[in-house]
Amino acid sequence: DAGITQSPRHKVTETGTPVTLRCHQTENHRYMYWYRQDPGHGLRLIHYSYGVKDTDKGEVSDGYSVSRSKTEDFLLTLESATSSQTSVYFCAISAGNNSPLHFGNGTRLTVT
Amino acid sequence: EDQVTQSPEALRLQEGESSSLNCSYTVSGLRGLFWYRQDPGKGPEFLFTLYSAGEEKEKERLKATLTKKESFLHITAPKPEDSATYLCAVPSTGSARQLTFGSGTQLTVLP
Numbered sequence: 001d002a003g004i005t006q007s008p009r010h011k012v013t014e015t016g017t018p019v020t021l022r023c024h025q026t027e028n029h030r031y032m033y034w035y036r037q038d039p040g041h042g043l044r045l046i047h048y049s050y051g052v053k054d055t056d057k058g059e060v061s062d063g064y065s066v067s068r069s070k071t072e073d074f075l076l077t078l079e080s081a082t083s084s085q086t087s088v089y090f091c092a093i094s095a096g097n098n099s100p101l102h103f104g105n106g107t108r109l110t111v112t
Numbered sequence: 113e114d115q116v117t118q119s120p121e122a123l124r125l126q127e128g129e130s131s132s133l134n135c136s137y138t139v140s141g142l143r144g145l146f147w148y149r150q151d152p153g154k155g156p157e158f159l160f161t162l163y164s165a166g167e168e169k170e171k172e173r174l175k176a177t178l179t180k181k182e183s184f185l186h187i188t189a190p191k192p193e194d195s196a197t198y199l200c201a202v203p204s205t206g207s208a209r210q211l212t213f214g215s216g217t218q219l220t221v222l223p
Contacts (some may be wrong), residue, residue, distance in 0.1 A: 004155075043156070043199070043213040050209065058210060067166065090155050097209060098144050103155030 003027045004104035006091050012110045019078040021090030021107050025071075032074040033058075033092040033101065038084060043090065048076055081111045114139045114204050118214035125221050128189045133217045135200035137183040145183050146211065147176050148199040156199055190221045 003026035013019050025031060028101040033048040035058075045058030055066050063085060065077045078085055089110050092101040115138045125131055137145070138170035144163050160169040162178040169176045173194060175186045183197055197216040204210040 042215040045210050100146055100158040105155050
């Protein structure tokens with residue numbers, strides 16, 4: 001899995017609660033990404049990072065924030081979870097622009 | 113707006129029955145096209161990158177080709193273990209760091 005660990009693998013939470021998902025890599029890659037995957041929508045980019053403390057928004061960033069204080073860790077936070085954020089979340093890493101992404105095995109999040 | 117369309121959505125083949133999956137895209141200035149395989153409960157696994165029309169890449173029973181408007185993933189004499197969802201993606205027009213993914217083709221190979 002290209003040295004990518006996502007935690008937790010599964011989480012059930014209630015509407016309105018904060019949730020943080022963690023992605024840890026051992027490849028020392030510069031770029032890290034958070035995607036969500038939903039039936040009928042495919043994979044959509046939430047946020048990405050191009051270096052420590054350097055992040056940018058993706059296609060579906062509303063309701064999400066990210067932080068990257070170390071090269072190896074990229075955190076995704078849902079400040080106040082909503083049912084529409086029920087999804088499978090994937091972290092990915094890449095060595096550079098136009099380099100292929102390598103994905104973790106995902107976190108299945110259910111917001112009740 | 114960048115678009116990536118994959119067809120068919122689902123494909124069922126008998127073992128040994130060759131076929132092709134299609135990925136068509138609309139993006140200004142293609143900077144590569146990526147193919148991935150995704151098994152249930154797992155993240156996508158990188159297969160190929162194609163950069164220019166006419167380019168081909170092969171891996172076991174899979175061969176990917178690229179034209180100016182679409183890419184094909186040819187599967188020759190598939191086996192049940194080739195069953196998976198196959199995704200293609202292209203860098204977005206606005207930012208090469210962002211990939212636009214297709215919705216995938218779910219391939220089932222029956223023994």
